[in-house]
Ligand SMILES: Nc1ncnc2c1ncn2[C@@H]1O[C@H](COP(=O)(O)OP(=O)(O)OP(=O)(O)O)[C@@H](O)[C@H]1O
């Protein structure tokens with residue numbers, strides 16, 4: 001065996017090892033949650049309201065609540081984030097101010113979620129008087145995921161080859177037509193990746209919804225966007241730490257539902273992305 | 283009739299001065315070949331004519347450049363680029379089907395009537411000598427074509443918007459001799475309806491297709507004359523040296 005082949009084998013081994021090191025804990029978490037949570041899953045658990053101080057019954061209001069919140073957050077953050085990304089990548093020049101803005105947005109993605117929670121409390125709940133409501137919670141989650149969406153969408157737009165833009169412009173298309181017909185369609189897979197990341201984060205965070213929407217115990221469905229709702233991550237926190245004597249399978253069952261919900265939403269986005277990628281032709 | 287007039291044209295990209303005091307006239311319905319070694323400013327000059335240089339950061343121009351007697355900076359830029367089409371050095375199909383590539387410019391200029399678009403696509407593909415090769419698979423991705431076919435597709439795409447001038451930037455640099463002769467054949471046919479400016483690093487190609495030939499060196503226009511004169515009896519010895527292959 002030659003030297004290059006040997007070093008290739010060694011490199012391959014370590015890369016594989018690193019991958020394994022990541023996969024094993026993730027796999028274990030999933031296995032444990034499925035193993036302990038699956039016994040709790042049945043139709044009643046998914047469709048009933050919580051009963052007996054959340055020690056029995058189902059988690060339907062929390063599922064619906066999380067669904068509404070994530071949907072609302074995406075509804076708010078995707079259009080705004082996309083427009084901002086288009087501005088930053090296509091219109092804003094490469095001057096120091098814009099570079100600082102881009103850097104600031106990237107760093108905003110790392111701000112702890114509880115800070116967003118406090119911000120949402122101050123702005124939406126108190127100042128704009130939306131109260132603790134789906135609206136406040138969605139907007140807070142939306143603001144939290146905006147940096148992720150802007151940054152990934154901007155990178156997706158910037159990765160569309162400059163030559164495509166030049167060709168389009170050289171044919172007399174306007175800048176906006178070029179963006180609309182050439183740049184955007186080719187950036188959609190990347191934009192969806194950002195949406196997937198944002199979605200998962202919005203579904204799983206507890207702190208941003210703690211002050212802005214989440215109800216401790218509210219065994220009915222919301223009637224408007226100004227109602228409070230229960231949400232899965234907060235519900236999980238409540239039954240794990242605040243309510244004594246909750247059966248273990250109910251806790252793990254709730255975690256399993258949350259995990260499945262996020263995976264399901266991701267799957268939908270991944271399928272859409274796959275279909276766009278298939279059409280991508282360079 | 284004169285299409286383009288440049289008077290004392292100078293351009294810079296940041297600190298780099300890419301064109302120096304260029305005076306040139308481009309006549310309607312001629313093929314003007316531009317030859318010169320690498321870095322001589324050929325592409326930079328060509329990209330002045332449809333203002334594609336405006337996209338480059340740090341670009342500045344001085345002097346005067348007129349298109350049909352009008353200051354090029356005062357013409358609506360989309361309108362200018364519709365009238366002055368460009369074929370790039372590398373085949374650059376858009377990530378669309380063959381049909382949509384050719385129809386792209388047409389649609390961007392507001393033509394929505396399907397029969398009109400189809401007719402234009404067919405006509406343009408025929409002008410570019412590509413129709414027979416692709417007529418049965420118009421909705422296939424343009425990337426499925428060979429390099430030479432892609433380049434003729436790009437020519438068809440440029441023709442479809444019905445320009446007055448076509449700029450070719452080394453259109454055959456990546457092509458084999460047969461594809462090259464097809465592209466040259468298309469250019470010669472197009473001459474009667476279009477003004478053509480052809481940048482080429484292939485001196486023989488300039489001799490084959492150009493009515494007049496310009497020789498650029500380090501951003502300067504050294505000599506511009508009829509192709510015959512340039513290739514038999516050039517006035518400047520640097521031109522002579524270049525076409526003999528002594529430098530470049
Ligand atoms: N967009 C740009 N930004 C900065 N400098 C540029 C740009 N375009 C051209 N230049 C500079 O202008 C000079 C002329 O380049 P140009 O591309 O016009 O040469 P060319 O004659 O087309 O060469 P080639 O035969 O290699 O294509 C070079 O020094 C190049 O670095």
Ligand SMILES: [Mg+2]
Pocket residue numbers: 324325326451
């Ligand atoms: Mg060039």
